[in-house]
Amino acid sequence: MTDPFLLPEPVRIWAEKTLGALVPVRDASLDVTLRSSWHVVRAADNARFVIKIARTSEGFTQETFVHRHVVSALGAGSAPRLLATLPSHLALLLTDLQGIPLPDLQVKVAALRRIHWRSGVLVAKLHQAGEATAGNRQEADTAVLRLAQDARLHLDVVGDRLSVEEQKLVAHLADRLSVLGGLPLGFVHGCLERGLVQGPQAHLSLRDFETAGFAPVVVDFARLACGPWLAQPHLRLDFFNGYGRGLSGDERLALRALTALHAVRRLAADGKEPGHRQTAEDAHAVLARLTKEVPV
Structure with a gap:
């Protein structure tokens, strides 16, 4: 049986193609009915990133648009940076701004x-x-x-x-x-x-x-x-x-x-x-x- 807290395999493979090998992680959300969000760590240097899977295609499209066209107005470091997207799984790969x-x-x-x-x-x-x-x-x-x-x-x-x-x-x-x-x-x-x-x-x-x-x-x-x-x-x-x-x-x-x-x-x-x-x-x-x- 698939563990609902684990990062879906196709998304993990996609993320590792961009970032390199990742340390195994579990879903950061306690409620799996909510939007899924994973804090992941790159094995090579312990750099931290966030992988999000939107609840809807509309939410994915909107958040992708905002990161590409709006957040620059906030100034450097005032929002996570979008590194890549996987539309087939509504997934976004972001830098991790802890807070x-x-x-x-x-x-x-x-x-x-x-x-x-x-x-x-x-x-x-x-x-x-x-x-x-x-x-x-x-x-x-x-x-x-x-x-x-x-x-x-x-x-x-x-x-x-x-x-x-x-x-x-x-x-x-x-x-x-x-x-x-x-x-x-x-x-x-x-x-x-x-x-x-x-x-x-x-x-x-x-x-x-x-x-x-x-x-x-x-x-x-x-x-x-x-x-x-x-x-x-x-x-x-x-x-x-x-x-x-x-x-x-x-x-x-x-x-x-x-x-x-x-x-x-x-x-x-x-x-x-x-x-x-x-x-x-x-x-x-x-x-x-x-x-x-x-x-x-």
């Missing part, structure tokens, strides 16, 4: 504030990479409208886990989001919370671009608002100081709505098992904070 995702960092407050400032600088470079087309604008507006419409579906799933006031807040913000148009576009990452990592010597980089593409830039901030910014709001200010601008009124409204929708979506995805209590507590905390904010 710890932002939510997992355990550093002093002053250091964390500097990291979020530098994160803002780096994300601004990504958002400004490339120029959106009229087609990108139409797709982005449609995607935002779809997110607003999905809110009703999520509320149907988790309604009994939210108070009446929380349900009204989410529904109200979704309605406001559905009529917003013309939000500033940029090339967004899609999952900044896990994509931003700090490596050795406090070097910051971005990785995992399979969900990247043109969208309203504000969509990149919702996960951070539900994560590190929730407990430490000053980090949000530090981030936008590095980003180089604050949000417009419409963007602030959109971020409130997207933050609420993300919290409810996570609640719906995690189910009702006792082990997901932290997700429920986080969702209630997000909605409580949004309730206290001055409406736009």
Whole structure:
């Protein structure tokens, strides 16, 4: 029986043709239903690389495009380098930029504030990479409208886990989001919370671009608002100081709505098992904070 944690043989053979003999490795992911990712070591010099197999052909195509045409805008060493691809297996061979995702960092407050400032600088470079087309604008507006419409579906799933006031807040913000148009576009990452990592010597980089593409830039901030910014709001200010601008009124409204929708979506995805209590507590905390904010 094939071990699902081992690098598939055709992919290993392909990688060794490019790199030379590799030390046997196992899947770095604990959940084999997620995207597969292997940290591999070259036997000759112990150099480290990453082999990724995309979940879908669309994800493979998108991440390949980003590495070939976008990441150069971030500056040297700010993203892994793409060395080769194997389209038949949706595989990408990348340099390994080791690092710890932002939510997992355990550093002093002053250091964390500097990291979020530098994160803002780096994300601004990504958002400004490339120029959106009229087609990108139409797709982005449609995607935002779809997110607003999905809110009703999520509320149907988790309604009994939210108070009446929380349900009204989410529904109200979704309605406001559905009529917003013309939000500033940029090339967004899609999952900044896990994509931003700090490596050795406090070097910051971005990785995992399979969900990247043109969208309203504000969509990149919702996960951070539900994560590190929730407990430490000053980090949000530090981030936008590095980003180089604050949000417009419409963007602030959109971020409130997207933050609420993300919290409810996570609640719906995690189910009702006792082990997901932290997700429920986080969702209630997000909605409580949004309730206290001055409406736009």
